[in-house]
Amino acid sequence: MTDNSTKRRGTQTIELKNPPKIISTFSVVGPKEGLGPLKQYFDKILNDDTCGKDSFEKAESDMMFTAIKEAIRGASLKETDINYLFSGDLLNQIISSSFAAREFSIPFFGLYGACSTMSESLSLAALMIDGGFAEYVVASTSSHFSSAERQFRFPLEYGAQRSQTAQWTVTGSGAMVLGKSGDFPEIRYVTTGLVKDYGFKDANNMGAAMAPAAVDTIYKHFKDTGRTPKDYDIIATGDLGAIGKEITEKLLLEYGYDISGNYIDCGDIIFNKEEQNTGAGGSGCGCSAVVSTGYIYKRLMKKEIKRVLLVSTGALMSTTSSLQGESIPGIAHAVSIEND
Amino acid sequence: MTDNSTKRRGTQTIELKNPPKIISTFSVVGPKEGLGPLKQYFDKILNDDTCGKDSFEKAESDMMFTAIKEAIRGASLKETDINYLFSGDLLNQIISSSFAAREFSIPFFGLYGACSTMSESLSLAALMIDGGFAEYVVASTSSHFSSAERQFRFPLEYGAQRSQTAQWTVTGSGAMVLGKSGDFPEIRYVTTGLVKDYGFKDANNMGAAMAPAAVDTIYKHFKDTGRTPKDYDIIATGDLGAIGKEITEKLLLEYGYDISGNYIDCGDIIFNKEEQNTGAGGSGCGCSAVVSTGYIYKRLMKKEIKRVLLVSTGALMSTTSSLQGESIPGIAHAVSIEND
Structure with missing residues (x-):
């Protein structure tokens, strides 16, 4: 039995009465991210940001597939234990997520929140567990410098000059598995x-x-x-x-x-x-x-x-x-x- | 107090223990849809599928804005009564939804489920209410023949010949307001x-x-x-x-x-x-x-x-x-x- 009477706080916040736990995570990053200051914290650093695929879009989807698969494995769970997958990405029609989700038999909610997708997917995953709808839920997202750059800015081959205020799209994917119990955040x-x-x-x-x-x-x-x-x-x-x-x-x-x-x-x-x-x-x-x-x-x-x-x-x-x-x-x- | 113990049914289904009600809906369609067999059922039939805007994308977003606004009005609610808006559409980076959501002060979850978005948004809206996270939630989506055709197929000006198996993208938007009570489905x-x-x-x-x-x-x-x-x-x-x-x-x-x-x-x-x-x-x-x-x-x-x-x-x-x-x-x- 769950006390639902006091979940809402103010106008935009939910206080979770049965706080879901993040029982496992996995991060995959590209070679450039793997040279940065946080390199020691990433689970997998790619040597090749094409992941052996023939397009950057396929590479991005493959990274997300790896992040999801390894996060589930890290939780000592099987794919069939996961009740929902919440995922989105930057590409048109979120193909990185949809094509990654195709490889799993997990009910899938596709999201688009641009770069807010990690906390969007995490929010919904948490609410699904607190609401009593799920035992385990995966939240994930990805981006890839080369797929994003050519979709949103210029073909890489142009070698376009970048302004100082411009940012560099991270090549990477992260997935989190949420569950109900254990000594986890x-x-x-x-x-x-x-x-x-x-x-x-x-x-x-x-x-x-x-x-x-x-x-x-x-x-x-x-x-x-x-x-x-x-x-x-x-x-x-x-x-x-x-x-x-x-x-x-x-x-x-x-x-x-x-x-x-x-x-x-x-x-x-x-x-x-x-x-x-x-x-x-x-x-x-x-x-x-x-x-x-x-x-x-x-x-x-x-x-x-x-x-x-x-x-x-x-x-x-x-x-x-x-x-x-x-x-x-x-x-x-x-x-x-x-x-x- | 809600009994959460028995919400899951089989592998992919939730039985809602406090079934949310659809307390209001609103539909906007284009002129062609307004000539079809269901014309008597639509709330608003546009005379002009540009909605007076200078692009079809802006017109689509405007249609969705109208559907959401009128569905809320039809429920005799104010924008501030709505706890969440779940919405998505077909356009790259779901701009119809994001730009419609910009006009409201409602916490927004962007979705991408292609043409499954009506039942995707409705699913999540229903779960939010059953889970005790919200009093009122809006689910909506849209598509527009002219914005979809030029994004996914060919510029309209080509006058490309269509195959018999091809389908015609509906110009229209629908929004539903979900609440907890009343004599509603x-x-x-x-x-x-x-x-x-x-x-x-x-x-x-x-x-x-x-x-x-x-x-x-x-x-x-x-x-x-x-x-x-x-x-x-x-x-x-x-x-x-x-x-x-x-x-x-x-x-x-x-x-x-x-x-x-x-x-x-x-x-x-x-x-x-x-x-x-x-x-x-x-x-x-x-x-x-x-x-x-x-x-x-x-x-x-x-x-x-x-x-x-x-x-x-x-x-x-x-x-x-x-x-x-x-x-x-x-x-x-x-x-x-x-x-x-």
């Missing part, structure tokens, strides 16, 4: 974001476009839960990069919340930005996916940290909307992951 | 689909590509729940069209289920196929959206029918995956909608 709060659009139109400065959404969701999370920045060891936005991170920090200060002491951005820390020539930092669904399944989860498991607020951030535009003169709406979803 | 079962791929590669015969997914989900629904075709007044697949419908019916007979007596396909009935020159029938997320929010919901409300199994079906390919020689995976999600 648990999900306590889920704060679901609103679409926010402050009129930014520069697709080479996505951090600025997504920052208002991150600010809004973090602010609502604090307001809804009564928590403050000090309640977290790490507050991690998805992939705002150096510029979006600075904006987010400043704007939240205006709302009365100083997050400077424990704030990281996954895109800001995944590369040595200058040495690795990655502009304002990493981006892509895979960015917060591999930082959360790698760096954050492993530190939580070692009890080096106690509470993390993961806030993956997405820019909800397409090349068509940008060509038609539209601005770039952003969204951010927050999930608190904590040791008891 | 309720959602009893949610059967979530697996991705099924039988190797079909013909993007001009999507009905055949999606039929195996429809068959699998309907079969699992019967197996999981113990129900039979006779338990439903209508079993409605999403948009298999005439060809996919015939395959589905035959294959289910091989599994021992004869659905011929009460089986319709939304794509098969939305147009006068020969007169309106729509090949094998209608398709697109909007197809099952407007048939379910229009024709099916209104007949349920008039108590002309008692139980419906809505099985929206999606083809999960992209133009990129097809150009790379991939086959077309399909998915189908089933939701039972019933009067007490």
Whole structure:
């Protein structure tokens, strides 16, 4: 029997009464990510970012297949133990996810949240377990520099010059298996974001476009839960990069919340930005996916940290909307992951 | 207090213990759909399928905005009463949904299930209410002939000849508002689909590509729940069209289920196929959206029918995956909608 009477907190937050546990994760990254500062935290570093496939799109799907398969194996479960798979990615019609899901006999909910997909899939996976609908659920996402670059920007062969504010799409995939019990980090709060659009139109400065959404969701999370920045060891936005991170920090200060002491951005820390020539930092669904399944989860498991607020951030535009003169709406979803 | 102990049925089905009600729906269709056999059931028939916008993509988003806004109004609710919006569509990066969601202050989960999105969004919306996470949730989707045609097939200006097996993307959007109480049709079962791929590669015969997914989900629904075709007044697949419908019916007979007596396909009935020159029938997320929010919901409300199994079906390919020689995976999600 579950007490459902008091799950809602404020306007955008759920407090999970039977907090699901993240019982296993797996991260796969490309060679470049494997040279970055977080390399020790990733489960698999590819030598070849084509994964032996004849297209980057197939390679991305293969990475996600590996992340899901290995996360399930890491939980000592079989595919048939998993009740649902929640997954999405950046590619048109989320083919990385759909073609990965084709390889499993797991009921599949396809998502699109752009780079917010790790916390979107994690939110829904957690709610499915807390709601009593599932024993085990997988949440996953991916991105690939070469498939994203040619879909959203320019063919790689152009060798186009990149602006300093542009971000570098992470090649990587992360998957998490959620279950009901065990000594694992648990999900306590889920704060679901609103679409926010402050009129930014520069697709080479996505951090600025997504920052208002991150600010809004973090602010609502604090307001809804009564928590403050000090309640977290790490507050991690998805992939705002150096510029979006600075904006987010400043704007939240205006709302009365100083997050400077424990704030990281996954895109800001995944590369040595200058040495690795990655502009304002990493981006892509895979960015917060591999930082959360790698760096954050492993530190939580070692009890080096106690509470993390993961806030993956997405820019909800397409090349068509940008060509038609539209601005770039952003969204951010927050999930608190904590040791008891 | 909710009894969560017995929600799961078989491998893919949830029995909702506090069945959410569909308290309001709204359907918007284009001029061509407004000339078809179901015209009397639609809430709004556009005279101009551009909705006064300067692109078909903006028109599609505007249609969805209207469907959501009017469905909320029809439930005598305000935007702030709605806890979540689940929505997706066919366009790259689901811009119809994201740009519609931008106009509302409602926490937003973006989905991609291709043409299965109506039952995907409805499934998740229902689970959110049954799980105690929400009072009111909106599920919606859309498609537009002109935005889909140029994204997936050819520019309209080519005047390309269409094959007989091809389907005609429905211009339309449907939204449903789910709540907890009132004398409305309720959602009893949610059967979530697996991705099924039988190797079909013909993007001009999507009905055949999606039929195996429809068959699998309907079969699992019967197996999981113990129900039979006779338990439903209508079993409605999403948009298999005439060809996919015939395959589905035959294959289910091989599994021992004869659905011929009460089986319709939304794509098969939305147009006068020969007169309106729509090949094998209608398709697109909007197809099952407007048939379910229009024709099916209104007949349920008039108590002309008692139980419906809505099985929206999606083809999960992209133009990129097809150009790379991939086959077309399909998915189908089933939701039972019933009067007490």
